[in-house]
Amino acid sequence: MKFNIAVIGCGGVSSMHFEGFARHSDRVEVVAVCDPFEGNRAQAQQKYGVAQGFATVEELIAGADFTVAVVCTPTNVREAVVAQLAAAGKHILVEKPFASSLEEGERMVEECEKNGVLLAVDQNFRYHFPFHLAKQQIAEGTVGNVTAIHLQHMHFRQDTGWRTREKRHTLEIMGVHWLDGFRWILGSEGKSVSAQMRHSSIIDCVGETDLSAQVAFENGTFATYIDSFSSLIPRCEALIIGDKGTLRLDYGGMELYDHSGAPQPAQKWVNSFGGDGKPDSAFECLEQLFLAIESGEQPSNGGRDNIKTLTLMEAAYLSSESGYTIPLEGGQL
Ligand SMILES: NC(=O)c1ccc[n+]([C@@H]2O[C@H](COP(=O)([O-])OP(=O)(O)OC[C@H]3O[C@@H](n4cnc5c(N)ncnc54)[C@H](O)[C@@H]3O)[C@@H](O)[C@H]2O)c1
Structure with missing residues (x-):
């Protein structure tokens, strides 16, 4: 199965993800990006050929057709973004650290469980x-x-x-x-x-x-x-x-x-995930989420696991x- 995804936050770490997507185009298509900073948003759209760009998560949810969101915002602007995406029924991969505090992490897990969406964390050093x-x-x-x-x-x-x-x-x-x-x-x-x-x-x-x-x-x-x-x-x-x-x-x-x-x-x-394999290490974390969506089970790198x-x-x-x-x-x- 191939997944339509949106990338939220087009700063430093997003390039690692975009490179990973490009290497696994049989599994993923990036349909939209979201970043309030127009420079980063436009650069990502141009460099990686992404058709749609939005300045806010509200506009992204209203205007793009995607199943999975990859959240690359700074750690301190993650919880509100995850809550909006979960309420819209999107499955989510978030960057590490999953949260700045244990309480914040627990709230995000509960929000996703309440909305019946899967949440996974990019613990890519499990592979890198x-x-x-x-x-x-x-x-x-x-x-x-x-x-x-x-x-x-x-x-x-x-x-x-x-x-x-x-x-x-x-x-x-x-x-x-x-x-x-x-x-x-x-x-x-x-x-x-x-x-x-x-x-x-x-x-x-x-x-x-x-x-x-x-x-x-x-x-x-x-x-x-x-x-x-x-x-x-x-x-x-x-x-x-x-x-x-x-x-x-x-x-x-x-x-x-x-x-x-x-x-x-x-x-x-x-x-094989060392050195130039880093984008594949991030993709492997997304793949764990894809497999969980397909099987209906929890991802190995799920939010509840990451609470530990x-x-x-x-x-x-x-x-x-x-x-x-x-x-x-x-x-x-
Ligand atoms: N797994 C890894 O190897 C790895 C490596 C680097 C960073 N990270 C993690 O990735 C996250 C981002 O780090 P970075 O270095 O890319 O930061 P960055 O500052 O380079 O990029 C963050 C981007 O998010 C955008 N942004 C801010 N608020 C937003 C919002 N409300 N909606 C959408 N976009 C928003 C910013 O404009 C910016 O473009 C951090 O949590 C960091 O810990 C992980």
Whole structure:
């Protein structure tokens, strides 16, 4: 089946989605875009050959014929947009982070459920970072029981515009990808979260630039994660340590080290969603929504699932503010 879609918000991230649509034209046709900023709207229409453009969501709903909306507005202008689309009976893929707060995320899930539409989140790092490869090997027992996950993500990143004025920064921009990835590969929910966050004076923004978080999962695995937007040394690597083997992940792929004593990896996998595959990683999240619409089931990256990811994010902020470890019950605060 081919879906007619509309893109709401034609800024930076929308180009990743448009490239993904172009690679999967058998599944998707973009019939309209919506953005109050005429420059971005006109550029998207021209560059990607989109027939209709609208300045407001009201005009879009009244004037375009589409089944699915891809929402790429800034995080802080998401809830009202989702509510309008849900009330109009549109299925929705929203960008990450799903919401700026847990309450906002819960309201959006309820709004969509009330209107009988499906809601999915673009957690594209499930694929762009090779979490999908790790998930498969963990499920197949390749590394045995997973004792620990250690993830380092460090680089120097100076944002501009609305992001610099948000109270929440590094964890909301990047951390939400990693926390979601941990839950997804383990198939387990958080039991407690402890975190420390700081703002570096070298980065012009309001929120945290550097953080360290530890999540204990219900299945006994713990994940330690550090992130820095102020490090002059870039690094992005995850180690997944099991009692039968260790996996090393970076964007390009994954390696397995076993207990044979050999210094080289026992097996290697290339991540086809890494590098130039990023638009495909976003499309895969949309495809999960399409499959759910076709089957009548919930998408694997659904809004209700994502509430558990938002809970880890919320708990990390609470921990950093209070100085306490935050306990969770069934993955909930
Ligand atoms: N998944 C990823 O890899 C990834 C990467 C970058 C950004 N993002 C997320 O995508 C979202 C957007 O980020 P961005 O970098 O594209 O921001 P941006 O500021 O570049 O673009 C946002 C666009 O939304 C438009 N907009 C604002 N209010 C609107 C409204 N009411 N209706 C329609 N359009 C509206 C703006 O005019 C702008 O063109 C954020 O939530 C961000 O976290 C995700």
